[in-house]
Amino acid sequence: MNKVANVFALVFIYFFVSIGLVVIFNTLIAALSKMNKIETLWIRLGVNLAVGLVLSLIATMAVSAYNTESGEPYYSYTSSPWLLPTVMFALGILVLLNNVKLSGGKKPM
Secondary structure: OOOHHHHHHHHHHHHHHHHHHHHHHHHHHHHHHHHOOOOOHHHHHHHHHHHHHHHHOOOHHHHHHHHHHOOOHHHHHOOOOOOOHHHHHHHHHHHHHOOOOOOOOOOOO
């Protein structure tokens, strides 16, 4: 059973790090490609970057569970049904944030 737990932890780490890096790279591409850089764009990009970092840092739970004696947060999170909904809610928030038209900010010249 220990081998199965090790494989699951590896997949857990890869999943959250990869989805976080995808969000971060998409944020960097969006920052480089936007010609009209208004204030609301920078706020959106900052939130995107923060969500990408948080998604990537969720994987540290698996690393800390093996390095400490108490891996209770990791085991309770991975045995709950909230693994995929966590990512779904984070990406859903980003979709809403990036597609809602906000008024205000400086108009580009």
